[in-house]
Amino acid sequence: MNQTEYEVFLTHLKNHYCIDLFSYKQSQLQRRIDSYMVRKGYESYRELFQKMKCDSDSVEELIENITINVSNFFRNKEKWEILQKEILPYVIKKNRGKIKIWSAACSSGEEPYTLSIILSGLLPSHQYEIIATDLDSQILDKAKKGIYHERSMIEVPKEVKLHCFDYVDGMYRIKEKYKRNVRFQKHDLLLQSYGVNYHLITCRNVMIYFTEQAKDSIYKRFNKALVQDGILFIGGSEQIIAPNSYQFKVTDKFFYQKI
Ligand SMILES: C[S@@+](CC[C@H](N)C(=O)[O-])C[C@H]1O[C@@H](n2cnc3c(N)ncnc32)[C@H](O)[C@@H]1O
Numbered sequence: 001m002n003q004t005e006y007e008v009f010l011t012h013l014k015n016h017y018c019i020d021l022f023s024y025k026q027s028q029l030q031r032r033i034d035s036y037m038v039r040k041g042y043e044s045y046r047e048l049f050q051k052m053k054c055d056s057d058s059v060e061e062l063i064e065n066i067t068i069n070v071s072n073f074f075r076n077k078e079k080w081e082i083l084q085k086e087i088l089p090y091v092i093k094k095n096r097g098k099i100k101i102w103s104a105a106c107s108s109g110e111e112p113y114t115l116s117i118i119l120s121g122l123l124p125s126h127q128y129e130i131i132a133t134d135l136d137s138q139i140l141d142k143a144k145k146g147i148y149h150e151r152s153m154i155e156v157p158k159e160v161k162l163h164c165f166d167y168v169d170g171m172y173r174i175k176e177k178y179k180r181n182v183r184f185q186k187h188d189l190l191l192q193s194y195g196v197n198y199h200l201i202t203c204r205n206v207m208i209y210f211t212e213q214a215k216d217s218i219y220k221r222f223n224k225a226l227v228q229d230g231i232l233f234i235g236g237s238e239q240i241i242a243p244n245s246y247q248f249k250v251t252d253k254f255f256y257q258k259i
Helices: 003-017 026-040 045-054 057-066 077-094 110-120 137-145 158-164 212-225
Strands: 099-104 128-134 165-168 171-174 182-186 198-203 226-234 248-252 255-258
Touching: 003 045, 026 045, 026 057, 045 057, 057 137, 077 110, 077 198, 077 226, 077 248, 077 255, 099 110, 110 128, 110 182, 128 137, 137 182, 158 165, 198 212, 212 226
Parallel strands: 099 128, 099 198, 128 182, 198 226
Antiparallel strands: 165 171, 226 255, 248 255
16 A cells, blocks of 8 residues: 555544554554455545545544454463552552552453452452543443453453352453442543543553654653652563653562652
8 A cells, every 4th residue: 555645644543533643653553554444445545534534433443443452351460469469558558548540551441450359359449449541432342341251361360250250151240349440431642631640550561552752752641640659560561761761760570660
């Protein structure tokens, strides 16, 4: 497909729909857009954009097709053990009021529900809240339902599986108790403003898709969104180079503390 037309297409998306695809690593993104177009029978970026102008559902459909939503409960289990045994007890001890947590780019909800399961063992439910956000509205609808296939459960400890889920028609349904403190919201990390006073932000397995410039801006904004000494929990292959330059220090390999 034509490269100039591709760039014009991204510019149109940014100007007309506030979708910033320039901030994603381009080779991978373009491959995903191209294969979506082949599947749907679009012959040019221009044709896809014309379709979007008369059918707003096709904008959401494109987002759904180019975002990578893979997730599972307790993803990289050993990191969650550190969160449960070291990080959260520290956060709770340090802050007397309600603990405010942001699960950014939460996909289908496994990450915020994992947080909810862990926190329910550490605090009464009125003492914490979890805000879970993602760019993709369709994946958020799935998250709100809280029903999961076996593949989302591969790292879930047996006793958690038994206590926190109902097994219905071959699927795992998270119990209501763990849904109550989780609030889902559509949010774009690249273009929208961030909240404040979070004690913990989890943002895992999405930064790998962004350009260095986008990452730089996001880390700075995460820092501002955290309370003093607040913690940022990142994904397994997303270590921050020079955390000092964002006013973070490493507490454990995947946890950064605001300084
Ligand atoms: C691979 S999933 C990560 C899910 C979860 N955090 C985990 O680690 O299992 C990446 C998520 O990032 C979301 N995403 C991509 N670009 C985004 C953006 N600009 N703002 C917010 N979320 C975004 C995608 O929709 C997708 O659900």
